[in-house]
Amino acid sequence: xxxxxxxxxxxxxxxxxxxxxxxxxxxxxxxxxxxxxxxxxxxxxxxxxxxxxxxxxxxxxxxxxxxxxxxxxxxxxxxxxxxxxxxxxxxxxxxxxxxxxxxxxxxxxxxxxxxxxxxxxxxxxxxxxxxxxxxxxxxxxxxxxxxxxxxxxxxxxxxxxxxxxxxxxxxxxxxxxxxxxxxxxxxxxxxxxxxxxxxxxxxxxxxxxxxxxxxxxxxxxxxxxxxxxxxxxxxxxxxxxxxxxxxxxxxxxxxxxxxxxxxxxxxxxxxxxxxxxxxxxxxxxxxxxxxxxxxxxxxxxxxxxxxxxxxx
Numbered sequence: 001x002x003x004x005x006x007x008x009x010x011x012x013x014x015x016x017x018x019x020x021x022x023x024x025x026x027x028x029x030x031x032x033x034x035x036x037x038x039x040x041x042x043x044x045x046x047x048x049x050x051x052x053x054x055x056x057x058x059x060x061x062x063x064x065x066x067x068x069x070x071x072x073x074x075x076x077x078x079x080x081x082x083x084x085x086x087x088x089x090x091x092x093x094x095x096x097x098x099x100x101x102x103x104x105x106x107x108x109x110x111x112x113x114x115x116x117x118x119x120x121x122x123x124x125x126x127x128x129x130x131x132x133x134x135x136x137x138x139x140x141x142x143x144x145x146x147x148x149x150x151x152x153x154x155x156x157x158x159x160x161x162x163x164x165x166x167x168x169x170x171x172x173x174x175x176x177x178x179x180x181x182x183x184x185x186x187x188x189x190x191x192x193x194x195x196x197x198x199x200x201x202x203x204x205x206x207x208x209x210x211x212x213x214x215x216x217x218x219x220x221x222x223x224x225x226x227x228x229x230x231x232x233x234x235x236x237x238x239x240x241x242x243x244x245x246x247x248x249x250x251x252x253x254x255x256x257x258x259x260x261x262x263x264x265x266x267x268x269x270x271x272x273x274x275x276x277x278x279x280x281x282x283x284x285x286x287x288x289x290x291x292x293x294x295x296x297x298x299x300x301x302x303x304x305x306x307x308x309x310x311x312x
Contacts, residue, residue, distance in 0.1 A: 100134035193245025
């Protein structure tokens, strides 16, 4: 009797076991050794991969082939020099979820994710959640800054409809706009633990029933409730991958000289510096430093640039 083979998409990865959905049927799968051997990646199979599997039982299978990935989210593998770790595949949008407080807002993390999105060919979007905890001049300026650079940005409060600790009761809530955005894309939600990724998805799709937890009182940081990557098909279209909070986000094969090109407000000025290989940090007659001094480039963004440059 011939082997039954089916094509599907990987919807969950946990250790060396994977859930593959084939036309609504879910199979608990292992990966054949030949797939691992042929892959140069630290992880030959990730959530979002299109795969072929051999059916081995009513709800079990073995992944025998992984199709070429169209777009990816990746980072340098932790503890493995020179190895790229692919986190998710075949998505078209990276939704960067951060919060005003608990955990604190970090524009530098947003900027790193924006670069990662561009490197992977993904459309980035920014969510600043928990604006019930803070909606002041700083948040408004950040929102204006990123929107002015052409990025989609949503201000949300996933849990509370009212009851601000700080800020105006007229603060916007872009939940409906974000909901529509999710329905039009194959997205991955990424950001620090506790920022509200799972809470937002539960708000839109209660049937997912994703686990959430409180912020640690000791550290003020989020606890890792989501422990794995998981893809969900959304009612009405689109799909989304929920991810664990990412503490380490290096940039894969990024050269220092290329960094300014990932900051649109800097890239158009980089050729106007006195020195052709200007780092935009130490050199005199630098067009970018001059623009920062004149307020044409945000000091937030410039500080992110310097921090990332020095980390490469």
